[in-house]
Amino acid sequence: xxxxxxxxxxxxxxxxxxxxxxxxxxxxxxxxxxxxxxxxxxxxxxxxxxxxxxxxxxxxxxxxxxxxxxxxxxxxxxxxxxxxxxxxxxxxxxxxxxxxxxxxxxxxxxxxxxxxxxxxxxxxxxxxxxxxxxxxxxxxxxxxxxxxxxxxxxxxxxxxxxxxxxxxxxxxxxxxxxxxxxxxxxxxxxxxxxxxxxxxxxxxxxxxxxxxxxxxxxxxxxxxxxxxxxxxxxxxxxxxxxxxxxxxxxxxxxxxxxxxxxxxxxxxxxxxxxxxxxxxxxxxxxxxxxxxxxxxxxxxxxxxxxxxxxxxxxxxxxxxxxxxxxxxxxxxxxxxxxxxxxxxxxxxxxxxxxxxxxxxxxxxxxxxxxxxxxxxxxxxxxxxxxxxxxxxxxxxxxxxxxxxxxxxxxxxxxxxxxxxxxxxxxxxxxxxxxx
Amino acid sequence: xxxxxxxxxxxxxxxxxxxxxxxxxxxxxxxxxxxxxxxxxxxxxxxxxxxxxxxxxxxxxxxxxxxxxxxxxxxxxxxxxxxxxxxxxxxxxxxxxxxxxxxxxxxxxxxxxxxxxxxxxxxxxxxxxxxxxxxxxxxxxxxxxxxxxxxxxxxxxxxxxxxxx
Numbered sequence: 001x002x003x004x005x006x007x008x009x010x011x012x013x014x015x016x017x018x019x020x021x022x023x024x025x026x027x028x029x030x031x032x033x034x035x036x037x038x039x040x041x042x043x044x045x046x047x048x049x050x051x052x053x054x055x056x057x058x059x060x061x062x063x064x065x066x067x068x069x070x071x072x073x074x075x076x077x078x079x080x081x082x083x084x085x086x087x088x089x090x091x092x093x094x095x096x097x098x099x100x101x102x103x104x105x106x107x108x109x110x111x112x113x114x115x116x117x118x119x120x121x122x123x124x125x126x127x128x129x130x131x132x133x134x135x136x137x138x139x140x141x142x143x144x145x146x147x148x149x150x151x152x153x154x155x156x157x158x159x160x161x162x163x164x165x166x167x168x169x170x171x172x173x174x175x176x177x178x179x180x181x182x183x184x185x186x187x188x189x190x191x192x193x194x195x196x197x198x199x200x201x202x203x204x205x206x207x208x209x210x211x212x213x214x215x216x217x218x219x220x221x222x223x224x225x226x227x228x229x230x231x232x233x234x235x236x237x238x239x240x241x242x243x244x245x246x247x248x249x250x251x252x253x254x255x256x257x258x259x260x261x262x263x264x265x266x267x268x269x270x271x272x273x274x275x276x277x278x279x280x281x282x283x284x285x286x287x288x289x290x291x292x293x294x295x296x297x298x299x300x301x302x303x304x305x306x307x308x309x310x311x312x313x314x315x316x317x318x319x320x321x322x323x324x325x326x327x328x329x330x331x332x333x334x335x336x337x338x339x340x341x342x343x344x345x346x347x348x349x350x351x352x353x354x355x356x357x358x359x360x361x362x363x364x365x366x367x368x369x370x371x372x373x374x375x376x377x378x379x380x381x382x383x384x385x386x387x388x389x390x391x392x393x394x395x396x397x398x399x400x401x402x403x404x405x406x407x408x409x410x411x412x413x414x415x416x417x418x419x420x421x422x423x424x425x426x427x428x429x430x431x432x433x434x435x
Numbered sequence: 436x437x438x439x440x441x442x443x444x445x446x447x448x449x450x451x452x453x454x455x456x457x458x459x460x461x462x463x464x465x466x467x468x469x470x471x472x473x474x475x476x477x478x479x480x481x482x483x484x485x486x487x488x489x490x491x492x493x494x495x496x497x498x499x500x501x502x503x504x505x506x507x508x509x510x511x512x513x514x515x516x517x518x519x520x521x522x523x524x525x526x527x528x529x530x531x532x533x534x535x536x537x538x539x540x541x542x543x544x545x546x547x548x549x550x551x552x553x554x555x556x557x558x559x560x561x562x563x564x565x566x567x568x569x570x571x572x573x574x575x576x577x578x579x580x581x582x583x584x585x586x587x588x589x590x591x592x593x594x595x596x597x598x599x600x
Contacts, residue, residue: 101480194488195478195495198592202560225517229510328592333495348493353504358476358497358596360511363519366595371557 013038014425018418023392023411024385025418030204031377036324042425043303044069048149048158048171050305050318051075051085053334055155055191061104061119066330067320068159069304073147074098074108075157078119085147085159090115091123097144101196108144117144154183155190156316158305174402175253175301181289182297182309185281186336190314193333193348197315199357203369205304205319205327206421211365212308213254213300214246214413217390222368226360233261240407241398243295247413248395249403252420254413256298260310266346270294270312273343277336288400300413302420308355312339313347315355325373331355388415438535445546446533448572448579453528456599461509464599465502469573469580474500476586476600489587497588497596508599520597524556528600532567542574552598562594 013035017026029035049068052075056064063076065088072088074097090097090110097108097117107124109116116125121144126137147159151168153176158168165171172179183190211218220227227233237244243259262270274294281290296310304319317331333351335344355362376386391410398405406412455464468474476497477489488494500508511517532549539545552564571583586600 100482100486103483103486193493193495194491196480197478197495197497199596200592200594222518225511225514228514228516230507344493348495349499352496352499353507356495356497357593360508360517363595363597364517367519370595 014422018422019385020419020422022385023387023389023415025388026385027376027382029421030206030373031324031382033324036321038425039321040069042427043421044071044321045161046165047162047303047424048151048160048165048168048301049303050156050301050316051159052157053155053190053192053316053332054083054152054157055337056102057083059104061106062102063098063105064102065098065100067318067328068147068161069320070322072096073159075159076105076119080120083150083152083157084119084121085150085157086117086121087145087147089145091142091144121146153179156183171251172253172301173251174249175251175255175299177289177402178247178249178253178255178297178299179301181281181285181292182307182314184284185277185293186284186338187280188337190334191337193335193344195333197329197331197356199329199366200322201327201329201366201370202325203327203366203373204325205321206417207369207372208319208327208329208365209300209302209304209306210414210417211369212256212298212306213302213417214248214256214411214415216246216256216258216298217409217411218368222364223361226354226364230354230360231263237408241405243292244407245401245405246408246410247401247403247405248416252302252416252423254300254416255403256296256408256413257292258296258408260294260296262294262311266311266350269340269342269346273312273339280338286400300417302417303424311347311350312343313351313354315351325377327369388418438538441535441538441544442533445535445544445572449530449533449546449548452581453530457526457528459523461512461599465506465509467579467581468502468505469575469582470502472500472502472505472581473583474498474505474586475584476588479588479591481591497593498586505599517597519595522557524554524597526555526598527553529553536569544572544579546570546572550600552600554598564593564596564598564600565589566600568600 017029052064057077060077060079063074065074074086074088076084078084088096088098092115093112095110095112097110107116107118114127118124123139123142147161148163149160149165151158239259245257247255277293278290298308300306306317308315314334315331316334317329320328322328333348335347354360388411391406391412395404395406395412452467478495480487529551530548534547535544536547537545547569549567554562566588569585572579573582
């Protein structure tokens with residue numbers, strides 16, 4: 001199977017880049033402009049993408065502006081409390097109709113010529129409608145474009161630009177079990193802290209997405225400096241299969257789970273919090289799920305939504321492409337609404353110190369993803385595949401946990417991302433084709 | 436106190452501090468900090484005029500460190516395995532617009548300054564970090580120690596931050 005140097009035939013592009021038997025990936029996927037263009041069509045306009053958390057939009061008119069892949073969007077709670085996801089672009093000349101990141105709006109007005117849309121997207125205001133358009137403009141034909149599908153899972157709002165897509169529940173599929181053990185622990189659920197970490201790297205977005213979907217192998221190396229100075233413990237290995245395991249689901253979503261000893265000075269806050277969470281979750285989760293509370297959790301929902309949690313903090317993030325070799329990362333902090341104040345403060349502080357653009361772990365990931373992108377993009381290097389063989393064939397089905405699992409380190413989840421990528425890029429209905 | 440009269444003294448102090456950071460004398464830099472230091476850089480956002488609430492409770496930040504946190508950052512660099520800064524970046528702090536804002540008493544001074552921090556790394560990786568700092572310096576045992584620093588970065592989406600401000 002190929003990593004041909006010939007020009008790519010769009011017809012067999014995905015098949016030529018991912019070798020399912022040998023478990024290899026062509027470096028082209030990380031730098032090729034044609035691949036990037038095809039991803040915009042076949043992934044970012046067809047998959048469910050994370051856009052916001054419900055706690056960011058408590059009231060009618062509340063909005064946040066962000067991106068679905070490379071497309072600017074506005075996520076807005078309408079007067080009827082329904083959440084709409086609008087493309088942030090005027091129907092007249094395409095200008096942004098919203099240029100701030102969050103707020104409360106009564107309408108969205110394009111600054112260029114004043115076309116004005118209500119909170120359901122309807123075009124309600126056209127300057128000089130009678131004089132200039134002679135009343136001929138069919139205003140009802142020109143609403144803001146909006147995602148045809150918007151749905152929430154435990155407060156996580158996803159949107160999809162494909163009206164024929166499967167439901168969000170089907171899309172998340174078996175991975176809901178994993179999301180549940182992070183997002184369905186308490187009656188009140190989670191909320192987003194104010195502010196967003198936003199950073200940019202000269203890297204392909206998929207280096208980040210695949211890593212969160214199942215690369216625990218890098219932790220002791222890429223993060224050696226942070227581990228040695230701040231954590232001083234191994235990442236996963238002492239409780240194989242029970243607490244230390246990784247999972248991939250048939251939808252191509254991946255999860256990393258491993259036990260983590262709370263360090264002194266932090267254990268006094270995190271320990272009772274974990275016990276409280278387990279109690280709260282007793283009627284909401286299975287015993288196997290409850291057993292994982294307090295572990296490190298890392299995961300990716302295909303394509304570009306990831307989570308990361310340890311010591312009580314939770315970062316949820318999106319990896320948005322900006323061309324083939326530029327990534328914009330947006331990360332939010334989330335806490336249980338009912339968490340004690342000292343736990344909320346601790347979670348925020350740990351997230352800032354470890355996994356923010358200046359974080360002692362995040363910095364090193366940025367270095368890796370940037371120079372993986374640069375160093376693997378050459379014409380000669382691209383003829384030779386990248387190796388994703390770790391653990392292949394040794395994963396197991398498990399009675400209590402959906403998907404296939406294996407203790408870390410393994411790359412079953414990382415390659416699961418690529419299996420899904422290949423199906424998605426081939427235009428197949430990935431969610432329904434497999435048992 | 437005479438605010439303008441204090442300025443040369445604080446210019447000297449801030450230039451000295453920048454020199455330590457630029458010359459990898461991070462342990463000496465730590466010595467300039469009070470044991471009670473609060474070192475803080477809020478995240479930014481595009482908001483309507485006057486609506487960016489930098490001091491909102493629990494707002495995320497690029498930095499929110501005490502002395503232990505800053506010691507940890509230095510110790511991490513000293514492992515030799517802090518890959519985002521190995522081989523070391525070439526860093527230059529340009530400090531300008533120094534103002535003594537308030538001299539509450541002979542031992543407590545609030546000073547503001549602007550910065551441009553240039554970082555050159557590997558072959559062609561170049562970053563510029565621009566912003567201002569609002570400091571509180573306190574005299575402890577005859578020496579000025581930095582007790583509070585708010586770093587206001589003029590960036591919304593920012594590059595990998597491997598430098599101190």
